[in-house]
Amino acid sequence: MVLGGKLIGGASVLRAMRFVIIGAGRVGLRTARVLRDEGHEVTLIERDEGMIRRARSQEFTVVDGDGSKEDVLETAGIADADALGALTGDLNVNFTACMIANHHGCRTIMRIDEAYRENIYRTYADEVDEVIYPERLGAISAKNALLGGTIRAIADIAPHLQVVEHTITDEAPTNGYTVNELQLPAHATVLAFGKSGQELELPGDDLSLEVGDRLVVLADYDVLSTIRQLLIGESEREASANAGSDATSSTGGVN
Known part of the structure; x- marks a missing residue:
């Protein structure tokens, strides 16, 4: 299982x-595809028959209905969801769905088109956790908003390569090591480094990793979970669960 990051109670x-x-x-x-590829569970809501067929042909669970209706959201599992992404082109549907999701304790991400005026944007932005402009950043921005926390995908470079920014945590096994002491998997490389609150720069070998520092890494999708274990940290139980599904991935650590 590939593990994702979420900020819960500051941890x-x-x-x-x-x-x-x-x-x-x-x-x-x-x-949905990007989230599923990283091991997360996704349920889609759609009412267009053609789009429903296309999503189901890709083996997604799809609820046929209006996402602004509470019964439809409940059928999709909103009560147990970590976050809701209202990503339709209909602002009213998106906003109504977010208000219902708020009632269920979900993190809410709402799509808004750039054509809307600034005052309208501000009205909606105050009521949801995050507003995204898919015309600018597409699925990457939507995914980052849904995940929250200490992992931020920056770009898909190729079908199997992604640039990801990680923020060092207290639990990271690499906390206190220098960039030179990192032993990342074979299909990964550090592109940039930034101290907490400072701009990113080219990494120096003798820079020490501390809580809040950021590392930008280019990596193959197959080793993303290994990199998360190194830079973010996970419990022994989670590591054991992860080992079975990542058995074919390269391993990494610190010297």
Whole structure:
């Protein structure tokens, strides 16, 4: 199982997460695919028959219905979801769904098109956890908003490569080591480093890793979970659970 990050009560927790995404269009389906590829559970809500067929053909669970209706959201599992992504092109549907999800204690991410005026944006932004502009950043921004926490995908470089920014935590086994002492998997490399509250720069070998520091890493999807274990940290139980599914991945550590 690939583990995701979420900020809960100020602490970084690594575990598989559950998401409800409204809208199986380009942004919604792409976001669902990225989340599923990282081991998370995703349920889509869609009412267009063609989009429903396309999503189901890719083996997604899809609830046929209006995402602004509470009974439809409950069918999709909103009561147990970690976050809701309202990613349709309909602002009213997105906002209504977020208000219902708020009632269920979900983190709420709402899509808004750039055509809307600033005052309208501010009205909605105050009521949800995060607003995204998919025209600018697409599925990457939606995924980051849904996950929250200490892991931030920056870009998909190729079908199997991603640039990811990680923030060092208290639990990280690499905490206190220098960049030179990192032993990342073979298919990963450090691109940039930033001290907490400072801009990113090219990494120096003698820079010490401390809580709050950021590392930008280019890595193959197959080794992302290993990198998370090194830079974010996870419990022994989670590491054991992860070992079975990542048996074919390269291993890493610190010298």
